Amino acid sequence: MRKKIVAANWKMNLTLHEGADLVNELFKGMPTLTESKIVVIAPPYVNLHQTSSQLAGMMNVHLGAQNCHHEAAGAYTGEISAAMLQSAEVAYVIVGHSERREYCKEDDATIAKKVNQALAHGLNVIFCCGEPLEIRDADTQNQYVESQIKAGLFHLGEERLDNIVIAYEPIWAIGTGRTASTTQAQDMHKHIRSVIAAQYDAHVADAMPILYGGSCKPSNAAELFACADVDGGLIGGASLKAGEFLGIIEAMVAAN
Numbered sequence: 001m002r003k004k005i006v007a008a009n010w011k012m013n014l015t016l017h018e019g020a021d022l023v024n025e026l027f028k029g030m031p032t033l034t035e036s037k038i039v040v041i042a043p044p045y046v047n048l049h050q051t052s053s054q055l056a057g058m059m060n061v062h063l064g065a066q067n068c069h070h071e072a073a074g075a076y077t078g079e080i081s082a083a084m085l086q087s088a089e090v091a092y093v094i095v096g097h098s099e100r101r102e103y104c105k106e107d108d109a110t111i112a113k114k115v116n117q118a119l120a121h122g123l124n125v126i127f128c129c130g131e132p133l134e135i136r137d138a139d140t141q142n143q144y145v146e147s148q149i150k151a152g153l154f155h156l157g158e159e160r161l162d163n164i165v166i167a168y169e170p171i172w173a174i175g176t177g178r179t180a181s182t183t184q185a186q187d188m189h190k191h192i193r194s195v196i197a198a199q200y201d202a203h204v205a206d207a208m209p210i211l212y213g214g215s216c217k218p219s220n221a222a223e224l225f226a227c228a229d230v231d232g233g234l235i236g237g238a239s240l241k242a243g244e245f246l247g248i249i250e251a252m253v254a255a256n
C-alpha cells in the first residue's frame with residue numbers, strides 16, 4: 001500500500017518562538033497517524049533542531065528541510081549540505097521547488113545533483129515539478145512536467161525510487177488561491193505515474209506517493225485526496241495555521 005503524506009512547507013515564515021507554538025498546537029490536535037499515513041514538517045533551517053525535539057513525542061510525524069546544497073561540502077557560504085541535514089535528524093528534503101527554480105535559478109542539472117546528495121545521505125526526497133501558466137494555457141503541461149521528471153530522476157536506479165516522493169505543484173496555483181480542479185490534478189498525477197511506469201515498471205509507479213501542491217486548504221483537501229492518484233499534499237500557506245493544517249491532515253487520514 002503506498003503512503004499518503006501531508007507535508008508542510010513553512011517557506012521563509014515563522015520565528016523560533018512562532019514555530020514552537022505552531023508545533024505545540026499541532027501536537028494537541030494531531031489525529032492518529034500510521035506508517036502509511038504520515039505528516040512531514042519542513043520549517044526553516046534554524047528551526048530544525050527545535051522542531052526535531054518537539055517531534056520526538058509525535059508518532060509518524062517526520063522532520064523535513066526545504067532545500068539542500070548540490071555539493072557534498074566546501075566553500076559555499078550560507079549553504080547547508082545533505083550530510084548536515086542527516087545529522088540534524090531530517091528525514092525528508094524538498095528539492096526543485098518552483099520558488100527555488102525561479103528565484104535561485106536552480107536548473108534541472110543542479111536539481112538532479114541535489115537529489116543525489118540527498119539520497120546519498122539517507123534522506124527521502126520530495127521532488128517538486130509543475131508548469132507555469134503559459135504552459136498550461138498552451139496545453140503542453142504533460143510534456144513540460146515529464147521533462148522535469150526525466151531530468152531530475154531518470155538517472156536513478158529503480159532501487160532508489162523507494163525514497164522518492166513526487167509533488168506536482170502547478171505554479172499558477174501556488175500561493176494564488178487558485179487550486180487545480182480535481183480533474184486537472186488527477187489527470188496530471190495519472191500522467192506522472194505512467195511516465196514512471198514507462199521508465200521503470202508498474203510496480204515502482206504504483207508504490208510512489210504523488211502529492212498535490214497549490215492552494216490546498218481544508219475546504220478542498222478532501223476532494224483532491226479522493227482522486228485515485230493523489231496521495232496527499234505539499235502545503236504552503238495553510239501549513240502556517242494549526243487549525244487549517246490539521247484540517248488538511250484529517251482529510252488525508254479520512255481518505256481511502
Ligand code: PEP
Nearest residue numbers: 174175213214215236237
Ligand atoms: C508550495 O509552495 O509548496 C505550496 C503548495 O504553497 P501554497 O499551499 O501556499 O499554494
